[in-house]
Amino acid sequence: MAIYKVSYVIIDKDNPGTILNQNHAPLEGEIVQLGDDIFEIVEVLELVPPRGEFHYIHVTCKAIKNFKR
């Protein structure tokens, strides 16, 4: 099963970003929750080549104000 190690960087916000492992590939336009905040993914790129089942991904997000599920 593929595992995605994702580096989340947040634009337009004083946020240091997050690194975490997840079991699905992040997609542009996807809405994600990191901590208490909700973000939209605006860029996805492969940071380094995969090793075994692990994929190394960089994601840029922007904060969504007043998001309601």
Next chain:
Amino acid sequence: MDLTQVLQSIDLFEGLAADEIEKVARICSEKQFSKGQIITKEGERGDELFIITEGFVEVLLGEKPTSAALIVVSLGSGQVTGEMALIDQGPRSATLKAISDPTVLQVIQRHHFEQLCQENTHIGYIVMRNLAADLSFKLRHRNLNQR
């Protein structure tokens, strides 16, 4: 999910055979933290490597009574932290704080880790290679964050 399955999902152990992962599992011990609890403090001596298996840990720099600390990154499930003090035997380079309830870590003591690496050089090579790759990934993250 048992501990060996958890460890298989962590890239620090990518490339190890099942029996080697079982050996790693034998030197792990679980610790739980509550939201806001300090795991390690910047400047203190450190002999432990931490693997986050649940929750999030904040990495903080320069915490002083008179000023707020700089948050460097937040680390989630599958991430390794505390590795710098384990490798270079220097003081903790940052403070680690649990920011979720619960935050669950697997902890490996340095002397257990070094003993395992010396007894099984394949484990030692693979884990050291993966630790280097993990440090590189964190540096890339920090570089991208400062674009």
